[in-house]
Amino acid sequence: MSFLELRRVSKCYGTGAAEVHALVDVDLGVERGSLVAVMGPSGSGKSTLLTIAGSLEEPTSGEVVVDGRSLSAMSRNDKARLRRRTVGYVFQDYNLLGGLTAAENVSLPLELDGIPAKKAHRVGMAALEELGLADRAAHYPDQLSGGERQRVAIARAIVGERSLLLADEPSGALDSVNGDAVMRMVLAACRRGVAAMVVTHDARLASWADRVVFIRDGRIMDQTVPPPTPESLLTGVPASGPRP
């Protein structure tokens, strides 16, 4: 079973003539250890999909299952615990707290979850070290470059035992070298067993994913098939060509 599963998820905003169908009967699964990109233009419903998958928003109908547990069957407290312990979010604008250092930003979710400050700091530092940011730990967000801020945001999202990473245009404002570094980290987290879903309009960002799902007007309309082997590019064997 997929670690994250969306089953016939729909979301409507407004009523009557003003009703907007942001998502319509979306079925989507993300396995442990895999990176799925949801690609679509703005207004296609991809950000709504992400907030519903992360229990930040309720679907109008359908079911979201995380690690075998249906969100609709969870109490508000259980959902809050899930968000603190299991789900890591990365947003395009980093969402770091300006008054806290990089290390404090990373360890904050652990402390909120009741882990003693010293231990939280140690675990947070380990996450920063892993992302090559140990020497920036005492810096405040406004003393970091855009790439560094986003790496801190990723450290915060994967710190502790988090096993679901949800990211909204995580390399959106970065140049391509920094954007590559960010996606390399997301992929590395996946290879350690994290299930990750990235929503984006950007094909270069989506190309890091194991599977790319295309969304349009709230509906999933298509997805990539796993490529044969990348080496086919070098040996002249056609990859998956256009299908009839």
Next chain:
Amino acid sequence: MSVRHALLAFLSEGPKYGLQLRQEFEESTGEIWPLNAGQVYSTLQRLERDDLIESDDRGEEAGPQKMFRITEAGRSELDVWLSTPPDMTEPPRDELVIKVLSALRVPGISVHDVIQVHRRYVVELMQQWTRLKEDEGDLDLTFALVADAELLRLDSIARWLDTADGRLRRAGTEAPSERTGPRIRRRLVARR
């Protein structure tokens, strides 16, 4: 690709044997642009004929054991080539663009479906290049540069498909404006 100028670039580093040139060519670009030994040697022959390179023995045919060096004329030819932008004034006859424009005219075909088929294919290719770059790019700078170029080229196609899709949706039609063809032609002709 200009094999001729690539060979001049290798020789600008210093005199080299035919075999060495062939090996360097293969190491730097061979995986992406395979070239056979015959092409390398015949190009060296033509470069020598045009006095852009020279060898100790002009009588023999270009081969693995022959030593070549770049001449003054070869060096200035190389300098001019490096600093002359390739001609990009004419839009290429892009088959993908033509397919999308044609889909607009065909009754019963959704141009958005056609666009999606191509978008998916381009993204699948990009997935493969990204994976390859991750596997090999750290080891090989030339390869990483080539992979970047290919990823950005494919990305520009994906962006064009997104733009075309959005523009057609905003226009709210699957049928072309009657003047699409002539208008495009007029503008292109006007640019020449």
